[in-house]
Amino acid sequence: xxxxxxxxxxxxxxxxxxxxxxxxxxxxxxxxxxxxxxxxxxxxxxxxxxxxxxxxxxxxxxxxxxxxxxxxxxxxxxxxxxxxxxxxxxxxxxxxxxxxxxxxxxxxxxxxxxxxxxxxxxxxxxxxxxxxxxxxxxxxxxxxxxxxxxxxxxxxxxxxx
Amino acid sequence: xxxxxxxxxxxxxxxxxxxxxxxxxxxxxxxxxxxxxxxxxxxxxxxxxxxxxxxxxxxxxxxxxxxxxxxxxxxxxxxxxxxxxxxxxxxxxxxxxxxxxxxxxxxxxxxxxxxxxxxxxxxxxxxxxxxxxxxxxxxxxxxxxxxxxxxxxxxxxxxxxxxxxxxxxxxxxxxxxxxxxxxxxxxxxxxxxxxxxxxxxxxxxxxxxxxxxxxxxxxxxxxxxxxxxxxxxxxxxxxxxxxxxxxxxxxxxxxxxxxxxxxxxxxxxxxxxxxxxxxxxxxxxxxxxxxxxxxxxxxxxxxxxxxxxxxxxxxxxxxxxxxxxxxxxxxxxxxxxxxxxxxxxxxxxxxxxxxxxxxxxxxxxxxxxxxxxxxxxxxxxxxxxxxxxxxxxxxxxxxxxxxxxxxxxxxxxxxxxxxxxxxxxxxxxxxxxxxxxxxxxxxxxxxxxxxxxxxxxxxxxxxxxxxxxxxxxxxxxxxxxxxxxxxxxxxxxxxxxxxxxxxxxxxxxxxxxxxxxxxxxxxxxxxxxxxxxxxxxxxxxxxxxxxxxxxxxxxxxxxxxxxxxxxxxxxxxxxxxxxxxxxxxxxxxxxxxxxxxxxxxxxxxxxxxxxxxxxxxxxxxxxxxxxxxxxxxxxxxxxxxxxxxxxxxxxxxxxxxxxxxxxxxxxxxxxxxxxxxxxxxxxxxxxxxxxxxxxxxxxxxxxxxxxxxxxxxxxxxxxxxxxxxxxxxxxxxxxxxxxxxxxxxxxxxxxxxxxxxxxxxxxxxxxxxxxxxxxxxxxxxxxxxxxxxxxxxxxxxxxxxxx
Ligand code: FES
Ligand code: FES
Numbered sequence: 001x002x003x004x005x006x007x008x009x010x011x012x013x014x015x016x017x018x019x020x021x022x023x024x025x026x027x028x029x030x031x032x033x034x035x036x037x038x039x040x041x042x043x044x045x046x047x048x049x050x051x052x053x054x055x056x057x058x059x060x061x062x063x064x065x066x067x068x069x070x071x072x073x074x075x076x077x078x079x080x081x082x083x084x085x086x087x088x089x090x091x092x093x094x095x096x097x098x099x100x101x102x103x104x105x106x107x108x109x110x111x112x113x114x115x116x117x118x119x120x121x122x123x124x125x126x127x128x129x130x131x132x133x134x135x136x137x138x139x140x141x142x143x144x145x146x147x148x149x150x151x152x153x154x155x156x157x158x159x160x161x
Numbered sequence: 162x163x164x165x166x167x168x169x170x171x172x173x174x175x176x177x178x179x180x181x182x183x184x185x186x187x188x189x190x191x192x193x194x195x196x197x198x199x200x201x202x203x204x205x206x207x208x209x210x211x212x213x214x215x216x217x218x219x220x221x222x223x224x225x226x227x228x229x230x231x232x233x234x235x236x237x238x239x240x241x242x243x244x245x246x247x248x249x250x251x252x253x254x255x256x257x258x259x260x261x262x263x264x265x266x267x268x269x270x271x272x273x274x275x276x277x278x279x280x281x282x283x284x285x286x287x288x289x290x291x292x293x294x295x296x297x298x299x300x301x302x303x304x305x306x307x308x309x310x311x312x313x314x315x316x317x318x319x320x321x322x323x324x325x326x327x328x329x330x331x332x333x334x335x336x337x338x339x340x341x342x343x344x345x346x347x348x349x350x351x352x353x354x355x356x357x358x359x360x361x362x363x364x365x366x367x368x369x370x371x372x373x374x375x376x377x378x379x380x381x382x383x384x385x386x387x388x389x390x391x392x393x394x395x396x397x398x399x400x401x402x403x404x405x406x407x408x409x410x411x412x413x414x415x416x417x418x419x420x421x422x423x424x425x426x427x428x429x430x431x432x433x434x435x436x437x438x439x440x441x442x443x444x445x446x447x448x449x450x451x452x453x454x455x456x457x458x459x460x461x462x463x464x465x466x467x468x469x470x471x472x473x474x475x476x477x478x479x480x481x482x483x484x485x486x487x488x489x490x491x492x493x494x495x496x497x498x499x500x501x502x503x504x505x506x507x508x509x510x511x512x513x514x515x516x517x518x519x520x521x522x523x524x525x526x527x528x529x530x531x532x533x534x535x536x537x538x539x540x541x542x543x544x545x546x547x548x549x550x551x552x553x554x555x556x557x558x559x560x561x562x563x564x565x566x567x568x569x570x571x572x573x574x575x576x577x578x579x580x581x582x583x584x585x586x587x588x589x590x591x592x593x594x595x596x597x598x599x600x601x602x603x604x605x606x607x608x609x610x611x612x613x614x615x616x617x618x619x620x621x622x623x624x625x626x627x628x629x630x631x632x633x634x635x636x637x638x639x640x641x642x643x644x645x646x647x648x649x650x651x652x653x654x655x656x657x658x659x660x661x662x663x664x665x666x667x668x669x670x671x672x673x674x675x676x677x678x679x680x681x682x683x684x685x686x687x688x689x690x691x692x693x694x695x696x697x698x699x700x701x702x703x704x705x706x707x708x709x710x711x712x713x714x715x716x717x718x719x720x721x722x723x724x725x726x727x728x729x730x731x732x733x734x735x736x737x738x739x740x741x742x743x744x745x746x747x748x749x750x751x752x753x754x755x756x757x758x759x760x761x762x763x764x765x766x767x768x769x770x771x772x773x774x775x776x777x778x779x780x781x782x783x784x785x786x787x788x789x790x791x792x793x794x795x796x797x798x799x800x801x802x803x804x805x806x807x808x809x810x811x812x813x814x815x816x817x818x819x820x821x822x823x824x825x826x827x828x829x830x831x832x833x834x835x836x837x838x839x840x841x842x843x844x845x846x847x848x849x850x851x852x853x854x855x856x857x858x859x860x861x862x863x864x865x866x867x868x869x870x871x872x873x874x875x876x877x878x879x880x881x882x883x884x885x886x887x888x889x890x891x892x893x894x895x896x897x898x899x900x901x902x903x904x905x906x907x908x909x910x911x912x913x914x915x916x917x918x919x920x921x922x923x924x925x926x927x928x929x930x931x932x933x934x935x936x937x938x939x940x941x942x943x944x945x946x947x948x949x950x951x952x953x954x955x956x957x958x959x960x961x962x963x964x
Contacts, residue, residue: 038200047879129888
């Protein structure tokens, strides 16, 4: 049961391989084997959302996947977004609105926001709060995160704030 | 954002008038953000070293039991296992004991691994070292511990009874501490008063629940005999000092670093057995050792918060003026008195802050801290004050109801008035001038308070239950050494030393012993240094959270860092600026007083003398021709700041709720905070702290409860059972900043990191009680949940039927 297997995937646009026991969690595999530590682990119970990644284009909790399930998959993590000196629009909005404090939950929020901006109308703040409710943040009280997302939705929809 | 500006009276030392750009008070974008937004932060769990070994702990599944035996032989043969250790393998490490000079205090002895007795579910009993965490856990699962249950009461009142089982031989009657406060004669004042209201209030146990679970990595350099511990901690300085003692290592051979830390809220503010073991094993095995706790471990082994009963009576006259307050506080402190704070921290603060921001001539408060077989309690955001404010503000509303007086009006009458500061309350705390009445007025004005009654009646006619509640409070922040030393703890939390230097390239580095874990100190302290020195915030590198960089310091907690760290930043940078001007005056051949600085340039107004900090640095450090030896001053200053006492921060929170009569779900429909935190360094950061604090307060009021059964088993042991607020339950939060009178400290700052959690529970409890007023139901326990409401209403109906 503990024999390691080869896992090959596309991670943030790059073809990578790693070896892991099949039981290893995808979150641990990404962090400890592929050494992309931007994906955080806050609960390993699928509740907090800190480990949120894009798995074949769809957001998923990497702590609820096994490393073996990543074989052949296309995976994006927070590292696929902008770089420290070249933040993308979502990251810029988070910075502008002070939507992060300790930053531990932030990668998960950024991945969630990158999807909901593409999939949901988010016409009211209420809708934004609902769409974010699968990600926990203990620092911000969510107020500034909601403002950042509102700003991004306005940009997307060409609405003047 | 609702930014009300109130005229200021600047008693504090203002920065000397210059044309230098201002950064204090600006919404400077955070300097820590680019790394935290891109996955390039470095949290403890991200740190790895070659040959790193991993730990898994075996934790007690019994609350109070004798350990009869631990079977480790099988586990030791598991693949990847390097060592399996129990208490006897750490016999050289002294027990953790939190001393205090407080009378009637009995410290407990907490071994790093349970020796022969376990005292709570989750207490570490054995540890496995393996080449990988999965393998370590496999082996840990194979360890069998044989227990003989000893029984104990998980209820603190029962634990005080004569026949209760003692948790510690050295704590007679399970009474860890007892302390009383008295001013005047509350007993006879209550007996003679026209009106008295009373209640028995209960706040349930919480978990600080930082999103990052606790984690530690130690790296031992065998050649240099140097140990480095990276840890998710708020108090690297305290950890270093105590580890040096416990492991018997010189302080200069051990360095504790708090890298990026994913929130703390008090939970990472104590010294833990796990970090001692990680450090000890790295040295013993001469290889790096890592331990990352999982969420279940965090819920059972990180210090917990609150958990007390308050029985209180408030006496007042026909005009609603408070006469006397009397309180009995019982704090359930859990199994051990936590290092370094002691078990006194939380419950004693309940009793000492209970009189609140009001003038109540007579006060008597007694607090007892009781040990029970549960995880130790420690600091949690607000410390004592959420309970104190909840109990008092409920009594205040009950008093208003008794007299049929307006709830804002009864507060207005009793609050310390602007011309009555400083004011000493019955527990001995002294309030300095802060916007007590101004905050109340501003909050009341913001919510259309006078129109609420009408809205409420209208709603009731439509079958909707809505309520409004007020929570007013004051707190002491940025506490200096005279107060910090009073409880007789083994550490000095009352001062901060800053070192600011300009290096040979002209770059500015400012070093502090604070340890930011979300507070934005890399930005706010840089704003202070930048403004005072005349550079840009992004040009200032803030170094903190590393004991290798400072002689002494404790860390970040208790709303201290902006006031004390900020004060040290100002004093130090001013001293450095003097040197800069002296050297520049020499270079320009002008009087140093004529030299100005700003945005990285040093110049003399009205002349063409203008150089950069790099040129100044070159003249001082590298270019041996320009300045004579005597003028080559080291461009570095170090100053200490100790506020001696503390500053008073005040606030009023107003909550509006709607309760669904069918499901009894409680929804927050509005939340307003008016607060006086003095001069703001960065208003956006202040707002963020208030929002985060309020939402934790919402958790306190409506959701969070660590539930234990009668034997001490935790029933809410996951994030699916222990609910914290999500964005869906959190309302939009309006914040009104008042700057009434600036406190007398270098920056005019007041601490504000905890306030949100202090005021919100009371305001929400009062709002829920208001929404249920037509049913005659009061709120005396938090969190209040739909199922508890259901029970309250059912009980009320039952008594009605009986009548
Ligand atoms: S770590 Fe995956 S949801 Fe919390
Ligand atoms: S910023 Fe700290 S948990 Fe969200």
